[in-house]
Amino acid sequence: MAEPMLAIHGLRKAFGALVVTDDVDLHVDGGVLHAVIGPNGAGKTTLLAQIAGEVHPDAGTIALRGRDVTSATVDARARLGIARTFQVPQLVDDFTVEEHAMFAAAARPGLRRGVAFAAFRDARLRETAQTALAGAGFDGSAVRRVASLSHGERKQLEIALALVTAPSLLLLDEPLAGLGRTESRTTIALLQQVKADLGIPIVLVEHDMDAVAQLADVVTVLVGGHVIASGAFDAIRSDPRVRAAYLGDT
Numbered sequence: 534m535a536e537p538m539l540a541i542h543g544l545r546k547a548f549g550a551l552v553v554t555d556d557v558d559l560h561v562d563g564g565v566l567h568a569v570i571g572p573n574g575a576g577k578t579t580l581l582a583q584i585a586g587e588v589h590p591d592a593g594t595i596a597l598r599g600r601d602v603t604s605a606t607v608d609a610r611a612r613l614g615i616a617r618t619f620q621v622p623q624l625v626d627d628f629t630v631e632e633h634a635m636f637a638a639a640a641r642p643g644l645r646r647g648v649a650f651a652a653f654r655d656a657r658l659r660e661t662a663q664t665a666l667a668g669a670g671f672d673g674s675a676v677r678r679v680a681s682l683s684h685g686e687r688k689q690l691e692i693a694l695a696l697v698t699a700p701s702l703l704l705l706d707e708p709l710a711g712l713g714r715t716e717s718r719t720t721i722a723l724l725q726q727v728k729a730d731l732g733i734p735i736v737l738v739e740h741d742m743d744a745v746a747q748l749a750d751v752v753t754v755l756v757g758g759h760v761i762a763s764g765a766f767d768a769i770r771s772d773p774r775v776r777a778a779y780l781g782d783t
């Protein structure tokens with residue numbers, strides 16, 4: 534059987550005596566949105582951080598398109614197309630929406646590092662940035678400064694910036710956290726469109742179970758760093774171990 538686009542085997546990470554990733558396996562194919570759910574402190578963000586290269590595992594392997602990236606730096610993984618959003622958006626208040634998008638476009642995989650700044654004024658990159666912004670609903674607000682954006686708009690901008698980089702793997706850390714109903718609906722629609730259009734593996738960490746039900750093809754449940762169940766959302770929702778550890782009566 535062909536290796537999935539993202540293949541994680543036996544991943545383990547401990548902070549001192551606290552084991553936060555405990556022998557985790559995760560396989561995600563192209564076009565599949567794989568949700569990782571679990572209680573606070575289960576190790577979901579630390580798992581994303583290991584895939585992105587910010588945290589290095591103690592054991593196990595991470596491969597993207599058959600290439601072992603376990604020891605690769607964050608930069609090297611970004612150049613291979615691993616893009617990530619954060620629970621708290623990592624944006625610069627003084628930049629405009631379009632300036633952010635131009636920086637993201639200049640960091641697209643395949644562009645030599647030395648030319649990134651020269652490329653900043655490149656018309657094609659500007660077009661790439663504008664297309665991704667329009668796709669994420671930012672067409673009328675390119676000149677707005679990040680400082681003027683609402684929390685929901687910041688979260689949506691982070692997704693747009695990840696898309697500008699033409700990712701080969703998208704990691705989303707709680708994109709719906711703190712959003713109102715309308716913003717949540719917009720973001721879910723955006724992610725459904727991204728999933729259909731890009732055909733890349735997407736790993737979504739999320740506490741909003743309505744969103745997970747709508748978006749996820751596969752759900753993995755982490756508790757104490759350990760995978761206790763993995764499968765389709767309906768099977769996960771009715772799994773007694775998952776209900777006891779996380780979902781309760783939802």
Ligand SMILES: Nc1ncnc2c1ncn2[C@@H]1O[C@H](COP(=O)(O)OP(=O)(O)OP(=O)(O)O)[C@@H](O)[C@H]1O
Nearest residue numbers: 548551553571572573574575576577578579580620
């Ligand atoms: N750099 C670190 N050093 C020590 N402990 C850490 C570090 N990073 C995370 N932890 C701990 O690891 C555990 C897992 O944290 P993590 O943020 O991955 O959980 P999570 O499942 O994403 O939680 P939440 O749903 O609340 O965001 C927590 O107990 C956290 O305090």
